[in-house]
Amino acid sequence: MKFFIDTANLDQIKEANDLGILAGVTTNPSLVAKEGVDFHSRLKEITSLVDGSVSAEVVALDAEGMIEEGLELSKIAPNITVKVPMTLEGLKAVKAFSDKGIKTNVTLVFSGVQALLAARAGATYVSPFLGRLDDIGQDGLHLIDEISDIFTVHGIPTEIIAASIRHPIHVSEAARRGAHIATLPSKVIGQLVKHPLTDKGIEQFLADWNNRS
Ligand code: E4P
Numbered sequence: 001m002k003f004f005i006d007t008a009n010l011d012q013i014k015e016a017n018d019l020g021i022l023a024g025v026t027t028n029p030s031l032v033a034k035e036g037v038d039f040h041s042r043l044k045e046i047t048s049l050v051d052g053s054v055s056a057e058v059v060a061l062d063a064e065g066m067i068e069e070g071l072e073l074s075k076i077a078p079n080i081t082v083k084v085p086m087t088l089e090g091l092k093a094v095k096a097f098s099d100k101g102i103k104t105n106v107t108l109v110f111s112g113v114q115a116l117l118a119a120r121a122g123a124t125y126v127s128p129f130l131g132r133l134d135d136i137g138q139d140g141l142h143l144i145d146e147i148s149d150i151f152t153v154h155g156i157p158t159e160i161i162a163a164s165i166r167h168p169i170h171v172s173e174a175a176r177r178g179a180h181i182a183t184l185p186s187k188v189i190g191q192l193v194k195h196p197l198t199d200k201g202i203e204q205f206l207a208d209w210n211n212r213s
């Protein structure tokens with residue numbers, strides 16, 4: 001499983017990139033709004049920092065509008081992936097982008113069948129939202145099993161991005177259950193690195209080293 005970061009914040013992207021683990025970035029309208037910056041200029045900055053896929057979401061609700069926005073976004077850099085919501089209009093847009101060789105990430109996926117439809121329309125990636133399912137008392141991770149099984153049985157090449165990740169168990173389980181990518185909030189990257197026994201071990205090694213005779 002590869003790692004993307006789920007943010008539009010440049011410092012967080014640079015920090016994750018320096019760790020050598022970053023294969024891409026996902027953004028969404030809420031994350032971009034939080035930064036208070038121009039969307040296209042921020043995408044330009046992100047794509048110049050990161051070689052992998054950078055997902056940029058359309059906000060139009062009709063296919064024509066989505067296609068118009070997505071075409072503009074895809075001109076920003078060759079590594080832009082157009083992020084499209086999982087709707088009937090979204091599927092039409094995905095088909096149009098796929099015909100033009102433009103990569104797509106179908107977002108707000110909450111069922112296996114939605115993922116299958118997105119894949120059949122030509123999606124490069126599907127983004128099942130784990131945390132938001134957990135929030136309403138459903139099992140977000142079960143959705144990874146479901147999509148992974150469907151894609152395996154039918155030999156579908158669309159990649160699964162485990163999204164709406166809230167904690168390290170989401171990440172380890174998504175990897176175990178067949179997600180190709182996990183898109184991580186910066187906070188979760190920090191949590192994944194940390195282990196109390198690692199910290200305790202370093203402390204002990206240093207203490208022993210400083211007390212050497
Ligand atoms: C995915 O691409 C989305 O940007 C993101 O993971 C949504 O997560 P949230 O439910 O924490 O907003």
